[in-house]
Amino acid sequence: MARKLTITEKIILNHTGLSDIKPGDIVNARVDIALGNDITAPIAIKEFETIGIKEVFDRKKIALVPDHFVPNKDILSAKQAKVLREFARKHDIENYFECGEAGVEHALLPEKGIVLPGDLVVGADSHTCTYGALGAFATGVGSTDLAYAFAFGELWLKVPESIKVIFEGKPKKWVSGKDLILYLIGKIGVEGANYMALEFSGGTFKHLGMADRLAISNMAVEAGAKSGIFEPDEITDEYVKTRAKRDYTFYRSDEGAEYARILKFDAGTINPQVAFPHLPENSVDIAEASSKNIKIDQTVIGSCTNGRIEDLRIAAGILKGKKIARYTRLIVIPATVDIYRMAEKEGLIDIFLDAGAVVSTPTCGPCLGGYMGILADGERAISSTNRNFRGRMGDVTSEVYLANPAVCAASAILGKIAGPEEVL
Amino acid sequence: MIFKGKVFKFGDNIDTDAIIPARYLNDAGEENLKKHCMEDADTDFSSRVGEGDFIVAGANFGCGSSREHAPRAIKACGVHVVIAKSFARIFYRNSFNIGLYILNADTTGINEGDLLEVNTDNGEIKNLSRNTVIKANTIPKFMSELVNAGGLIGYAKKKAGAYSHD
Numbered sequence: 230m231a232r233k234l235t236i237t238e239k240i241i242l243n244h245t246g247l248s249d250i251k252p253g254d255i256v257n258a259r260v261d262i263a264l265g266n267d268i269t270a271p272i273a274i275k276e277f278e279t280i281g282i283k284e285v286f287d288r289k290k291i292a293l294v295p296d297h298f299v300p301n302k303d304i305l306s307a308k309q310a311k312v313l314r315e316f317a318r319k320h321d322i323e324n325y326f327e328c329g330e331a332g333v334e335h336a337l338l339p340e341k342g343i344v345l346p347g348d349l350v351v352g353a354d355s356h357t358c359t360y361g362a363l364g365a366f367a368t369g370v371g372s373t374d375l376a377y378a379f380a381f382g383e384l385w386l387k388v389p390e391s392i393k394v395i396f397e398g399k400p401k402k403w404v405s406g407k408d409l410i411l412y413l414i415g416k417i418g419v420e421g422a423n424y425m426a427l428e429f430s431g432g433t434f435k436h437l438g439m440a441d442r443l444a445i446s447n448m449a450v451e452a453g454a455k456s457g458i459f460e461p462d463e464i465t466d467e468y469v470k471t472r473a474k475r476d477y478t479f480y481r482s483d484e485g486a487e488y489a490r491i492l493k494f495d496a497g498t499i500n501p502q503v504a505f506p507h508l509p510e511n512s513v514d515i516a517e518a519s520s521k522n523i524k525i526d527q528t529v530i531g532s533c534t535n536g537r538i539e540d541l542r543i544a545a546g547i548l549k550g551k552k553i554a555r556y557t558r559l560i561v562i563p564a565t566v567d568i569y570r571m572a573e574k575e576g577l578i579d580i581f582l583d584a585g586a587v588v589s590t591p592t593c594g595p596c597l598g599g600y601m602g603i604l605a606d607g608e609r610a611i612s613s614t615n616r617n618f619r620g621r622m623g624d625v626t627s628e629v630y631l632a633n634p635a636v637c638a639a640s641a642i643l644g645k646i647a648g649p650e651e652v653l
Numbered sequence: 654m655i656f657k658g659k660v661f662k663f664g665d666n667i668d669t670d671a672i673i674p675a676r677y678l679n680d681a682g683e684e685n686l687k688k689h690c691m692e693d694a695d696t697d698f699s700s701r702v703g704e705g706d707f708i709v710a711g712a713n714f715g716c717g718s719s720r721e722h723a724p725r726a727i728k729a730c731g732v733h734v735v736i737a738k739s740f741a742r743i744f745y746r747n748s749f750n751i752g753l754y755i756l757n758a759d760t761t762g763i764n765e766g767d768l769l770e771v772n773t774d775n776g777e778i779k780n781l782s783r784n785t786v787i788k789a790n791t792i793p794k795f796m797s798e799l800v801n802a803g804g805l806i807g808y809a810k811k812k813a814g815a816y817s818h819d
Contacts, residue, residue, distance in 0.1 A: 255795045268678045272721055276806050281813040298679055305679035355719040355743055371721040371747035373805045380809060385795070419666060420713040424742050453716065455742055508666060597675040597718070618668040618717060620693045621675075 233483035235391045236458055237426040240366040240480055244349040252390040252489075260290065262324075262344055263378035264352030266334055267295035271312040272372035273353060277379045285320045286382030292324040292343055292352075293317050294334040297593045302600035332565025332591035335359040335447060335533035339439075340565055342472030346461045346479050351375070351384055356533050356615065358449045362442035363469060364461030364479060366426075369450060389426040389455045390489040392417075396433035398497030403649050405543075406441025407535055407613070407633040409433070410448040411502035412494070415512035423453030425489060428482065430460055433496040439468040440539035447534045448615050451509040501648060503611075504631035507619040515636055515648040523630070527610040528553070528641035529622075530634050531562025531589070532596045535613035538568045538575075540634040545577040547638035547649050548584040554644025559586035560602045566591060584641075598622045604629075611640045654754070654773045656733050657781075658705035662765040665711035667694055669744065672715065672723040686726035704731035707771065709763045711737065715744025724748040734771050736760055736778065736789065749796050750805040756789035 232249060234242065242250050244259040265273050270293055277285075285291055293313050298306035317325035324343055331337055335356050338344045346364035350357060353375040360367035370384065378384045396409055414421070427449045434442065442459050449457025459465070461479040469477060503518035505511040530536070530544050541563060553559045561581045563569035569591060572578050581588050595602030596614040604610055604623030610630070612622070617629035632640070635649040642652045671694040673686055680686075691698035691708075708714075708727060714737035715723060724747050727735060734754040738761075748755045754773045763769070767782040776789035802808040 255793065268675075269719065269721065272681050272725075279806060280809045297675075303679060309679060309681075353719055353721075355717065357719075369719040369743050371719055371743060371750055373721060373750040374746065377805050377809050381812065385799075387793075419716060420739065420741075423713070423739065450743075453713065453741055598670075599675055599678075603676075616668075616670075616717060618670045621670050625693045 233485040233487065235428060235486045236364070236460055236480045236482045237366055237391055237428065237456065238388060240347060240349060241386065241388055250388050252388050254388045256386055256388060257383050258349055258386050259383050260351050260378050261348040262290055262292055262350045263375055264292040264294065264334060264338065264350065264354065264357060265375050266297055266354055267299060267306070267310045267313055268297045269353035269372045269375065271309045273375035273379065274312055274316045276373050276376035280376065280380050282380040285379045288321050289323045290382065291322050291379060292338060293322055294326055294331055294337060295328060296331060296333050297597065298599050299328045299592060300590060328590065330566055332568065333533045333536060333593055336536055336564035336568065339363060339443065340472070340567060342469065342474055345469055345473050345475065345477035346465060347477050351378055355450045356447050358454065358456050359443055359447040359533060361446035361449065361456050361458035362439065364459060364465055366456055366458065368456050389424055391426040391428050392422055393428045393430065393488045393491045395431040395491070395493045396496040397431045397493065398433060398495045399436050400433060400496045401500065403501050403635045404499055405633045406437055406444040408499060408502045409496060410445045411504050411509065411512040411631065412499050414448065414452045414510050415502065417452055419451060419508050419510045420453045422449065425454055427452065427454045427457040429457065434459065438539060439464060440537045443537070444534050448509065451615060501633055501636050503636060503646060504617055506617050506628040506630065509615070509617060509631060518646045519648055519651065523646040524609065524644060525611050525640055525646060526557055526608040527602065527604060528557070528559045528637050529595050529602060529610060529612040529614060530637050531564060532593065532614040533564065534615040535634050536562055536564030536568065538571045540613065541568065541572050541577050544634040544638040545580040547635055547652060548642065549580050551584055551642050551652065553585045553641040557641065557644050559584065559641040560589060560595060561586045562589045562592060562594060564591055595622055611637050611646055613637050655770060656705050656773070657770045658703065658707055660707050660709045660763055660765060660767040660769055661695070661698065661702060662763065663694060663708065663710040666713045666716055667710050668717035669715060669720050669723040670717060673720065673726040678720060678722055681722060683729045686722055687729035690726040690730050699730055702730045702732060706732055707769055708732050708735045709737070709760050711760065712739045714740050716741035719743045721747045721751065724751055724753045728753050734773060749799050752800055752804040754800070758787055758789040
């Protein structure tokens with residue numbers, strides 16, 4: 230009898246010429262999309278040019294998204310963005326986006342239907358795992374890996390073991406995908422899924438939308454995971470059917486497939502989470518975080534984790550008619566141009582501006598301490614982003630607390646870490 | 654290969670922002686990466702580290718971003734081998750791809766300033782300061798072939814050569 234396979238093993242197997250695979254095998258896998266950004270692709274392009282192959286493997290299967298330091302923050306960043314542009318022009322790369330049509334890569338690619346269920350995606354960015362939300366195998370790699378994928382359309386991969394994570398029950402009000410993933414990382418730790426695939430399932434996800442799944446898969450890497458995948462369903466189909474311009478495949482794990490671990494949680498008992506400095510695993514309930522009276526200097530709402538329209542709607546719902554605390558800043562960054570436009574049409578931008586926020590063009594910006602929203606020494610931020618490492622958003626003595634957009638919005642109003650119910 | 658040098662010791666969860674902060678990622682040049690390597694974990698690391706020295710760490714070294722600048726920065730400092738209890742996966746593959754040796758071992762008994770002699774072929778780590786020998790976990794065959802081919806680009810060049818003869 231053939232071995233029962235997980236969704237991850239099935240997708241990888243179907244991208245090789247092999248008849249069977251098992252965790253631990255190192256395989257050469259065909260790549261559907263190879264992604265790079267303005268930080269990682271310049272190195273990949275330089276390395277690609279040393280290999281001795283003149284043409285990229287497929288001009289339609291490469292995505293180049295300048296997003297980290299654009300609109301260009303300085304001359305050096307401008308040079309890096311220029312490397313992408315010139316390479317895209319030379320090879321006529323179909324999925325190249327200037328900043329006026331783009332946004333944060335991991336919000337953009339699903340939105341444009343560039344990554345689809347059943348795909349095998351490699352990206353020179355650790356949050357490439359976001360696309361697992363669509364039922365794709367997607368994983369972060371390095372620049373040299375990307376160069377190799379540009380040349381040959383394939384890459385070496387170790388087939389990962391899987392951890393099945395089941396959430397059952399209806400989540401409480403204000404609990405989003407972000408809270409479930411912060412809660413999980415708090416339980417298993419930042420190394421809890423190292424080298425493994427996280428596979429999410431359970432009834433909870435019928436109550437949450439695609440934005441929540443994208444936020445969960447996005448942060449799989451914060452538990453060390455190689456990928457974070459959802460079995461596609463009607464919610465997936467609803468999201469992709471109007472966006473896809475090519476065929477896609479829904480894979481499912483076999484009944485009886487083997488897992489390294491199976492974890493079950495009752496989502497109905499989980500509260501909004503706040504991850505304290507300096508690791509995403511330092512998550513606590515909002516009540517505990519709020520009780521500590523932690524003053525903040527800056528709030529960031531945006532990023533590939535929580536910069537989607539659903540996130541902005543939640544934040545605007547809390548900020549409407551209110552002002553942020555004096556001597557603090559709120560930076561709102563719609564993750565893509567389309568999200569920005571929707572927010573404008575829905576009146577969300579006005580709500581943010583009236584509250585005293587600054588609204589930025591789409592960029593990764595402050596999430597990685599790149600530019601536009603950098604913290605001074607000793608300053609503290611609450612942020613809807615994904616990492617709170619030491620010095621991540623600025624000075625090495627600054628601090629980042631991670632939370633969902635509702636908690637961020639409430640905290641901005643009170644100037645201290647607070648839950649949404651404290652301001653409504 | 655055999656390397657001899659002194660130890661720069663770090664703790665658990667040394668992330669890629671500590672290895673090379675994002676504020677310097679607007680320049681992938683070797684000089685820039687070298688100058689700021691480990692800056693947020695050890696301010697003057699780059700001025701003290703020498704050719705052949707070792708970075709020795711606890712668990713989950715290199716967690717966080719996929720930035721290949723991290724292993725490149727370490728290599729630019731003259732460090733050829735990083736020894737840790739465990740590594741984050743993207744850092745691990747990046748290191749092999751660019752030819753930085755990565756050894757998994759119990760680093761508890763290795764301290765800052767110890768003099769080590771490390772054989773990357775058999776994974777033997779001799780602590781000359783403490784007269785102890787520990788053994789690193791073996792590297793998968795494919796991975797050592799990769800390093801021996803000069804990293805992934807060396808491997809790619811061979812493959813590209815094969816293509817052109819088709």
